[in-house]
Amino acid sequence: MLTGVSTRYNDAISDIEKEKADIVLEIPASFDTDMVKERRAKVMISANAVNSTQGLLGNNYLTQIINDYSQELRTELFPASELSDASHIDAVTDYRYNKRLDYKTFMLPAFIVLMMTLICGILPSLNIVIEKETGTIQQINATPVSKFNFILAKLIPYWIIGLVILTLSFLVTWVIYGLLPSGSFATLYISAVVFLLGITGLGIIISNYSDTLQQSMFLVMFFILIIILLSGMFTPVSAMPGWAQAVAYANPLTYFIEIMRLVYLKGSALPDLFKPLMWLTGFAVFFNTWAVLSYKKRG
Structure with missing residues (x-):
């Protein structure tokens, strides 16, 4: 057209x-x-x-x-x-932006996002529910710690883990494939922090609503599979049917994968990434607010 x-x-x-x-x-x-x-x-x-x-x-x-x-x-x-x-x-x-039409150059940034999602999305979803099963959550509820501080303490370790995974992924893609981003590492780290805020918040929400570890595992795998398959990682969002595009545009992975590819291939800077970053920020605020509100502190 x-x-x-x-x-x-x-x-x-x-x-x-x-x-x-x-x-x-x-x-x-x-x-x-x-x-x-x-x-x-x-x-x-x-x-x-x-x-x-x-x-x-x-x-x-x-x-x-x-x-x-x-x-x-x-x-x-x-x-x-x-x-x-x-x-x-x-x-x-x-x-x-991809002179040799190298498919690895297009897919590797998305696989970095996939690794961060699997680890930083699944592990938080198991955190609180494990304490429910072991009974230690009752001891925490009896303390004067606020819900906000409690959720924050649960999330910080996974943010650190996510950034470590990102750094190791940069190293592996450089050593094995010789691939370095055309843009700034600072842009990638800033975007990753915003993404991690959202995806870990989603994991905590699942953990809050789950009563058993098995239930949490089923829920997180269900949501993780959907957001991975409908993120534009393998199929362009524009090629999806209308309902799938609607899901993709409500998916934080869609925007972070877009950011990773734009920085790696085009060298985009933060001003160029304003729209996807704003979406990621919105997801982060929404999921973490929901995580705090959905945690029922009893004691």
């Missing part, structure tokens, strides 16, 4: 950076002259290859359209005897 026409290449590329377009076709001003005089003209395709599969498919479709147009033009302008020397169009492709 054509989203716009621009007379300046930089304006068109800006649309890609703002995710208003996925691919740009640049037709030079000398296109007509080159076709007549040189019998050859060049056009340039700039494809957003953050998602390498999507970028490759988009380029292939557009290249096929250009080839069909070139063949049609040659047939109209030249007799059959001259078709071998007739004008043709050369399409030059520039894959932006």
Whole structure:
């Protein structure tokens, strides 16, 4: 679908950076002259290859359209005897942000998020319910510790664990795959802190509502599977049916995976990530407020 026409290449590329377009076709001003005089003209395709599969498919479709147009033009302008020397169009492709269309570059940032989610989402969900089963929660309830301080004390260790996992993941992806983010590590850590606030809060909510360890495990696996599969990790959100897109946009993983990929491949800075960061902040406030309110302190 054509989203716009621009007379300046930089304006068109800006649309890609703002995710208003996925691919740009640049037709030079000398296109007509080159076709007549040189019998050859060049056009340039700039494809957003953050998602390498999507970028490759988009380029292939557009290249096929250009080839069909070139063949049609040659047939109209030249007799059959001259078709071998007739004008043709050369399409030059520039894959932006992922020059070699390396799928690992696209998936590894998402797998880092997956590791953080599995550990920092599951472990908090088992925390309070274990104390319920062992009976130690009654002793805690008898203390003057407020609900806010109690939940905060439960969450801090998992925030630290999450940041350790993130650091180790950076190290592993660099040592084994030679992959480093194009953007700032500070941007990734700030975003990770906000994400961890939300995902650990969700785990505590599940633990608050569970009476047994088994019940908590069933609930957390149910929610974790949903948020992983509907996060855009494996399938672009835009390719999902409407109901799945609605779930994806209400999913903190969707926004953190987007941030990780943008920083790793495009080198995006905090101002560029304002929208997903605001969503993550909203999730963090919502889940942690719910976690504090849902904890019933008795004693």
